[in-house]
Amino acid sequence: EHQGHEFVVSSSIGVSLYPDDGADIDALLKNADVAMYKAKESGRNSVRFYSGTMRLRSLERLELESGLRHALDREELELHYQPKLCLKTRQIIGVEALVRWEHPDYGNIPPDRFVPLAEECGLITQLGEWVLNTACRQAKKWQDRYGQRISVAVNLSSQQFFQSDVANAVFQALFEASLMPSLLQLELTESILMHDIQETIDTMTQLKDSGIALVMDDFGTGYSSLSYLQRFPLDALKIDRSFVMDLEHNKDDAVICSTIIAMAHHLGLKVVAEGVETHAQLGFMSDHGCDQIQGYLISKP
Ligand code: C2E
Ligand code: MG
Ligand code: MG
Numbered sequence: 001e002h003q004g005h006e007f008v009v010s011s012s013i014g015v016s017l018y019p020d021d022g023a024d025i026d027a028l029l030k031n032a033d034v035a036m037y038k039a040k041e042s043g044r045n046s047v048r049f050y051s052g053t054m055r056l057r058s059l060e061r062l063e064l065e066s067g068l069r070h071a072l073d074r075e076e077l078e079l080h081y082q083p084k085l086c087l088k089t090r091q092i093i094g095v096e097a098l099v100r101w102e103h104p105d106y107g108n109i110p111p112d113r114f115v116p117l118a119e120e121c122g123l124i125t126q127l128g129e130w131v132l133n134t135a136c137r138q139a140k141k142w143q144d145r146y147g148q149r150i151s152v153a154v155n156l157s158s159q160q161f162f163q164s165d166v167a168n169a170v171f172q173a174l175f176e177a178s179l180m181p182s183l184l185q186l187e188l189t190e191s192i193l194m195h196d197i198q199e200t201i202d203t204m205t206q207l208k209d210s211g212i213a214l215v216m217d218d219f220g221t222g223y224s225s226l227s228y229l230q231r232f233p234l235d236a237l238k239i240d241r242s243f244v245m246d247l248e249h250n251k252d253d254a255v256i257c258s259t260i261i262a263m264a265h266h267l268g269l270k271v272v273a274e275g276v277e278t279h280a281q282l283g284f285m286s287d288h289g290c291d292q293i294q295g296y297l298i299s300k301p
Contacts, residue, residue, distance in 0.1 A: 010045040012036055021050045034058050065121050067103060068114060072130055076102050079134050080301035081152070084272060084294045087286050094151035094185065096294065097135040098301045099127070119159045128160040129169050136177035136184065143183065153185035153215065158192040162199075167206045181211035187238070188214065190222025201231060208233040215272070220260060229267055236291070237264045241275025244295075248280045258288045265289065 001007070014036030022028035035050040037058070042048070071077050081095035101109045118124045132154055139152040160166060174181055186207065192200050208214055213235040221240045229237075239260050247253040257273070264271045273285045276295030285293050 012039040012044050013047040014039055014050065015047065016050040031055065061117070064103075064106075064109075064114065064117060068101075068118060068121070068123055068127075071101055071103075072126060076104070077127075077130065078102065079131065079138070081138070082294055082301035083299050084153075084292045085298050086292055087282075087290060092150065092298075093292065094153060096153040096187070096301070097131060097138075097155070099131055099155075115157060119157055124157050124160045125164045125169075128157060128166075129173070131155075132169060132173040133176065136173045136179045139183050140177045140179045143179070149183065151183045151185055151213070153187050155187045155217065158189060158195070161188065161192055161203065162195055167203055170207060170212065171210065182213075185213040185215055185235075187217040189217050190219070190225075190228075193223045193225060193228060197228075197231070201233070204233050208235075220256065229263075229269070234269055236270035236272055238272045238274050238294075239290075241295075244273050244275045244281055245277075247284055248278070254284065257284070257290075261285075261288050261290050 014032045014034065016022055016028045016031040016035060018028060021031045031050045031054075034054050035048045038054055039046045039048040078100050079097045080100055081097055083092045084094045084096065085091070086093045099111050099115070101111075101114050103109050115124070115127075118127045135152045135154050139150065142148070142150050156166065170184070170186070173179075174184060188204075204214055214233060215236045215238055216229075216232075216234055217238050218240045219237040220243060237260065239257055243253045243256050243260075245253070247257055261271045270291040272292040272294060273281070273290050274294050276282055276285065276293040276297050278297060281295075282293060282297060
């Protein structure tokens with residue numbers, strides 16, 4: 001106890017054994033270190049013994065991490081765009097930018113694998129800014145060429161949202177691309193709820209006031225606190241693909257989808273259904289007044 005506060009110390013222990021895990025002190029310490037990180041990853045306050053597969057994993061990880069550092073300079077990243085269809089007008093009204101990494105040795109690495117890595121190794125701000133800049137420039141090109149108002153949606157990791165001055169980065173990207181803020185949408189996930197609520201609201205309000213639309217991605221999968229729906233200055237909710245996938249066969253999923261749509265509309269929010277793959281799913285969304293859909297039925301990214 002210190003000045004009335006109680007402090008609790010936990011420990012994570014990695015163990016390596018001579019001679020199997022190393023012939024000298026350096027090798028043993030290094031492998032014990034690898035095992036200790038494993039112990040931390042698996043929830044802290046635990047013990048892990050070193051194993052050969054750990055080493056392979058950590059090597060692959062190290063390689064990916066250093067690869068990611070160079071991926072930006074070497075232009076190995078690209079954005080693919082997936083259209084969003086307005087169900088009322090049956091027109092494409094926007095696209096979502098999805099990042100891709102074409103690794104010279106490993107081929108195409110999906111964002112689910114390298115975005116978390118970028119978050120862990122402190123590269124998410126740089127990666128996120130590249131995505132923002134590239135997407136804004138592309139949106140501007142489409143606007144100049146086709147004269148249409150196709151908005152572009154960019155995914156923001158919650159780490160990126162808090163690690164840097166995200167509003168500043170967004171305004172900078174818009175300015176450099178000469179893009180109207182109303183053509184940019186930002187997709188956030190419910191994990192931003194893990195942070196200071198007032199700070200979150202302040203940043204969101206700053207973005208929203210400039211004319212940018214804010215969308216809650218993967219709605220229904222996260223921390224399901226409904227109070228934030230009124231408190232956050234959101235424009236739309238995206239129904240997570242996991243609810244859309246089986247709605248033809250699973251009554252519960254169908255009920256969840258129609259309830260999300262009704263609730264969102266009562267709160268003055270638009271609704272986007274993601275992962276729509278069949279005509280039946282499109283029909284369901286149309287019948288229940290969902291505003292927009294996105295998915296392989298319309299187009300892959
Ligand atoms: P998300 O934002 O929820 O994006 C939707 C994901 O579902 C995309 O996967 C998309 O390709 C996929 N998808 C779309 N329609 C269908 C469909 O009809 N069927 C199926 N099976 N899948 C569909 P992707 O591109 O692999 O991205 C995965 C996640 O990675 C994204 O989920 C997003 O959270 C994250 N991500 C992607 N790009 C970025 C980025 O630039 N920055 C950040 N921070 N995260 C990103
Ligand atoms: Mg998204
Ligand atoms: Mg999603």
